[in-house]
Each structure stands twice: as C-alpha cells, then as structure tokens.
Amino acid sequence: MINKSSPIPIYHQLEERIKTEIEEGSLKSGDLLPSEREYAETFKISRMTVRQAISNLVSNGYVYRKKGTGTFVSQKKFEQILPGLTSFTEDMKRRGMVPSNELVEFSILPAPEEVAHALDIKNSESVYKIERIRLADNFPMALETTFVSKHRIEGITEEIAHTSLYEYFESTLNLNIDHATQLIESSIINSEEKKLLHMKTGDPVLLIQRTTYLDDGTPLEFVKSVYRADRYRFMIDMKR
Known part of the structure; x- marks a missing residue:
C-alpha cells in the first residue's frame, strides 16, 4: 500500500512498487500497465502523482508509452x-x-x-x-x-x-x-x-x-x- 504519512514521496513509492512487480515477474515484458486513472483510484492519489511515477519508469527504461494504446512493460535488459x-x-x-x-x-x-x-x-x-x-x-x-x-x-x-x-x-x-x-x-x-x-x-x-x-x-x-x-x-x- 501507499503510506501517505511517509517522508518518501508518494510518486516514488508507487514507482518502486511497479518496479518491484516488474523485477519479480508479476508484471512481464509486454504487459499493459493499468491506466493513470486506475492507479489513482486504487491508491486514492492524484493522477499527477501517478504520471510522475510512470514518467520516471519510462526514463529508466522499465516501461514505454505507445500513443493511443497505453503504457507497457519493456523487454528485460x-x-x-x-x-x-x-x-x-x-x-x-x-x-x-x-x-x-x-x-x-x-x-x-x-x-x-x-x-x-x-x-x-x-x-x-x-x-x-x-x-x-x-x-x-x-x-x-x-x-x-x-x-x-x-x-x-x-x-x-x-x-x-x-x-x-x-x-x-x-x-x-x-x-x-x-x-x-x-x-x-x-x-x-x-x-x-x-x-x-x-x-x-x-x-x-x-x-x-x-x-x-x-x-x-x-x-x-x-x-x-x-x-x-x-x-x-x-x-x-x-x-x-
């Protein structure tokens, strides 16, 4: 779960959660990530916070965006x-x-x-x-x-x-x-x-x-x- 009282930024907690799911295999290469809205509703956080977490994962090569389709898990490096x-x-x-x-x-x-x-x-x-x-x-x-x-x-x-x-x-x-x-x-x-x-x-x-x-x-x-x-x-x- 997301700990909103933690000194660790919420976007970073979500980023690490998704990263762990990728590294442990519950999210596999080619899998479609839930939408920003779904993440926001699940963890009761803003879509802007979700967007920051996803953007960091894109920058680090864990996921990639496909215009008009969604965000997918990248091939393992x-x-x-x-x-x-x-x-x-x-x-x-x-x-x-x-x-x-x-x-x-x-x-x-x-x-x-x-x-x-x-x-x-x-x-x-x-x-x-x-x-x-x-x-x-x-x-x-x-x-x-x-x-x-x-x-x-x-x-x-x-x-x-x-x-x-x-x-x-x-x-x-x-x-x-x-x-x-x-x-x-x-x-x-x-x-x-x-x-x-x-x-x-x-x-x-x-x-x-x-x-x-x-x-x-x-x-x-x-x-x-x-x-x-x-x-x-x-x-x-x-x-x-």
Missing part, C-alpha cells in the same frame, strides 16, 4: 558486469540463451588508420574485417565489427567467422587473452544499423570500442559494436 572480459557467446551461454551470428561481411583489406593505430600495425598491413549481427535466442542484440591483423593471425576463414572467435583464438591457436580496454558511449541508430538490428529511426544504442590484448601485450583484435540500448546495459563494480 541484459546486464553485463564489468570488469570481466568475456565474449558475446560466453555471455549469452551464461544467461542460458542460445548465441548465434549472422555474417554481414568477411573480407581482407588494408588497415584503416584507426584500426592500424589500435592494433599497432602499419596502415598498409592487411586485416580481417568480420562484421556480424550477434543474436541471442535468434533476437538481434548487437552489430559487431572485428578487425584482426592477418600477419599475426593466419587462417581465419568465413566458416570460422560464424563461430566464437575467442574460442578459436584460445582453443585452436592456444593464445592467451589477457585483458582489454573498452570505451562505451551513447548514440542514435543510423539507417544501416536500424535495418540489421530491427530498430526504428531515433532509437538509442550503445557504441562500444574494444581493443583486446594477449598476455605479452600484443593487440589481438579491435572491435566496434553497436548494442541495442533497449536490451542491454553494463554494470561496473568499482573498488577504492
């Missing part, structure tokens, strides 16, 4: 805890989901300047470019473009590009992956990405750039990824 270097395949398997790839491009080309800098090679050196849609239970989660120096890693084929590259690096080539540096920023989906990820114009995405290193400090791969912000989030565990 997958959370990756940082630090911790895992591949997409490992991450999805850990969640009990089936990972898969759709290969968009497999090519060998001279390293672009940004890629050459990240991999510490010359611009003229050849790199593998592997662009893939990463899926979980056949749902597109991210568009990932990986660059690997052909001089350092021989033998990557289109067939291998359909599988986990980390598994190939570690199990087949016996390479020791040590760490990675990663940059995350927010953006808006572009026209090419929205088609591949089944998104709409203006939808938010997370742009991620990662350089992965072997145990001797050699750069192994440079990866640029576009993650659906409506399905993915990152949590960082920080220690002083």
Whole structure:
C-alpha cells in the first residue's frame, strides 16, 4: 500500500512498487500497465502523482508509452558486469540463451588508420574485417565489427567467422587473452544499423570500442559494436 504519512514521496513509492512487480515477474515484458486513472483510484492519489511515477519508469527504461494504446512493460535488459572480459557467446551461454551470428561481411583489406593505430600495425598491413549481427535466442542484440591483423593471425576463414572467435583464438591457436580496454558511449541508430538490428529511426544504442590484448601485450583484435540500448546495459563494480 501507499503510506501517505511517509517522508518518501508518494510518486516514488508507487514507482518502486511497479518496479518491484516488474523485477519479480508479476508484471512481464509486454504487459499493459493499468491506466493513470486506475492507479489513482486504487491508491486514492492524484493522477499527477501517478504520471510522475510512470514518467520516471519510462526514463529508466522499465516501461514505454505507445500513443493511443497505453503504457507497457519493456523487454528485460541484459546486464553485463564489468570488469570481466568475456565474449558475446560466453555471455549469452551464461544467461542460458542460445548465441548465434549472422555474417554481414568477411573480407581482407588494408588497415584503416584507426584500426592500424589500435592494433599497432602499419596502415598498409592487411586485416580481417568480420562484421556480424550477434543474436541471442535468434533476437538481434548487437552489430559487431572485428578487425584482426592477418600477419599475426593466419587462417581465419568465413566458416570460422560464424563461430566464437575467442574460442578459436584460445582453443585452436592456444593464445592467451589477457585483458582489454573498452570505451562505451551513447548514440542514435543510423539507417544501416536500424535495418540489421530491427530498430526504428531515433532509437538509442550503445557504441562500444574494444581493443583486446594477449598476455605479452600484443593487440589481438579491435572491435566496434553497436548494442541495442533497449536490451542491454553494463554494470561496473568499482573498488577504492
């Protein structure tokens, strides 16, 4: 129930109540929330208070509004805890989901300047470019473009590009992956990405750039990824 004598604002109490129902599963993805009027009548509070609670839930991605229809529970976001270097395949398997790839491009080309800098090679050196849609239970989660120096890693084929590259690096080539540096920023989906990820114009995405290193400090791969912000989030565990 809503405690009107509590120092906690009423809108926040309602917000937390709805959030708990979502997290505990009594409200599931795609469920239609009661209307502002229904919430107001149930808890004997103003519709303005209800509107504030719902607006906060929309801002935090728990629910979304559909014009003329109502407010619905959002798809659950997958959370990756940082630090911790895992591949997409490992991450999805850990969640009990089936990972898969759709290969968009497999090519060998001279390293672009940004890629050459990240991999510490010359611009003229050849790199593998592997662009893939990463899926979980056949749902597109991210568009990932990986660059690997052909001089350092021989033998990557289109067939291998359909599988986990980390598994190939570690199990087949016996390479020791040590760490990675990663940059995350927010953006808006572009026209090419929205088609591949089944998104709409203006939808938010997370742009991620990662350089992965072997145990001797050699750069192994440079990866640029576009993650659906409506399905993915990152949590960082920080220690002083």
